[in-house]
Amino acid sequence: MEKAASTSRMMGAILMVAGTTIGAGMLALPITSVSIGFFNSVWLLVSLWFLMCFTALVTLEINLRLRKTSSEAGISMAGLADQSFGKGGRWIASVSLMILFYALLAAYITGGSSLIKAGLDSRVEGNISFPTVALCFTVFLGALINWHVQAVDYANRFFFTSKIVLFLLMVCFLAPFIRIQNLMHSYENVSAFAVAVPIFFSSFGFHGSIPALINYIGPHPRSLRLVLLIGSFIPLIVYLIWQTVTLGVLPLDVAQEAIATQDLAVFIHHLNQISQFPLLFLATSLFTFLAIVTSFLGVALGLFEAVAETLRWPIQTQIQRLKVSLLTFLPPLFFALFYHNGFIIALGYAAIGLSFLAVLMPVAIAFRERSRTTSAYQAAGGYLGLMVAFAVGILVIVFEIMNRF
Secondary structure (H helix, E strand, O other): OOOOOOHHHHHHHHHHHHHHHOOHHHHHHHHHHOOOEHHHHHHHHHHHHHHHHHHHHHHHHHHHHOOOOOOOOOOOHHHHHHHHHOHHHHHHHHHHHHHHHHHHHHHHHHHHHHHHHHHHHHHOOOOOOHHHHHHHHHHHHHHHHHHOHHHHHHHHHHHHHHHHHHHHHHHHHHHHHOOHHHHOOEOOOHHHHHHHHHHHHHOOOOHHHHHHHHHHHOOOHHHHHHHHHHHHHHHHHHHHHHHHHHHHHOOHHHHHHHHHHOOHHHHHHHHHOOOOOHHHHHHHHHHHHHHHHHHHHHHHHHHHHHHHHHHOOOOOOHHHHHHHHHHHHHHHHHHHHHOOOOHHHHHHHHHHHHHHHHHHHHHHHHHHHOOOOOOOOOOOOHHHHHHHHHHHHHHHHHHHHHHHO
């Protein structure tokens, strides 16, 4: 009989999934969903949540299936791919991880820098250049990563707690300004969905935390399944509230200006104009900035460790850490310098890496291993579910390629 995990650990694991999922990606949801309308965005969110829940359970299945011993730690996707497909599989997983992390970091640098620049331009005489802001933003947060992991931990705790409080305040202030007519617009053209799908998809990326969850909870399928379902359902509710508030308060012509520029600062500016409450302006601006900062710190830490592991560089001294930091932050910084409004573009590229890591790779491994190994747990849906998930993963990549050409 399966041993149940403690309630305390279950709650901690659920919050780990929710915290990993809710980040700066949610800021792009209303910008990219204006063209498809509110109700289309609702069913798209629910559908992609269902897909990512299913592939998370498949990832859990293959992780438990490929464990050599009951005491073995959770296995990364690169390790799972290596066991199932050899070095070629590990290479694909590693490259996908790098694409995902670099694209996300590029998105956060462009989004965070545009917000800071907009704030400075409204308060400081003279025009501060975007490259200057992007460089300062990257160097300041990158210094935390380069300094010590504990510094990131303490900073992230404070930022995440503040972010949740600010989100609740913002929703309370904006809710009275929701107008039903703003939610009634609906569009159903392929190009609009091609823009929205990769962004919505990348907003449910929590699969990389599954090995850590197995280590924390233990190899208990029932408990882990509950953690993944509840932990990912919380972001879905948050996203639905966010969509209702943002699309409900912005008139269609104003909202369309935001998507035309694809500039996060323009979108937040219009959101702040809805009410004359100074506190709303402060809450919205701080929430947006903290959403980017918390996401930046989490992704940057993961990329920093991935670069060091891939190159097998030691990171014991500050000089060693600085070398890894340069490879971690320079590529996304260069992207931001060339694409000042690249927030949406970079998140779209991130969807390609996430599709490989969270959908295509686990589904392919499950196909291969179900006929070769036994497991105490198998995700529902059978081979049909795997085929549908694989097809949707390919579709996400096709949509993103369509957006670039």
